[in-house]
Amino acid sequence: MALRRTLILPLCAAVTLGAGCGGGGSGERLTKAEYAAKADAVCREFQAQVDELGEPQTLADLAALADKALPIVEEGVGKIRDLKPPEELQATVDEWIVTGDKSIKQLNGLRDAAKAKDRAAIQRVATEAQRNDEKSERLATKLGMTACAQDSDSG
Secondary structure (H helix, E strand, C coil), X not given: CCHHXXXXXXXXXXXXXXXXXXXXXXXXXXXXXXXXXXXXXXXXHHHHHHHHCCCCCCXXXXXXXXXXXXXXXXXXXXXXXXXXXXXXXXXXXXXXXXXXXXXXXXXXXXXXXXXXXXXXXXXXXXXXXXXXXHHHHHHHHHCCXXXXXXXXXXX
């Protein structure tokens, strides 16, 4: 059963993009290049953490994976909130953060649907997650990122 490919990867890609960067440090705004470099480093690290969770084979596995992924995702989205992008990128970063917040909601929905063994709800969440993933990738590209802009399915 390819649950990871069809259900988890769109969410993981989206949350990887939303997870963004580790703190801005001194409180000064970063340059676009600095911001993109920090984001890409964290995206690579985050994706490695997600990959370590394994591939679910059953709906119970999917629910357990979502439970394990949630704290990672929440921490990552929190880190991006702490980063100080260049002022001219702030609106795009804010939009990117929204995709991370949506990913958290989608991951919760996926977990709940898997626990309820509701395949129709799982499919709805997966479809929403795919759209969110695509938006996150576009925004990451606009922000100058490469690792964060890659579909996690391609890695």
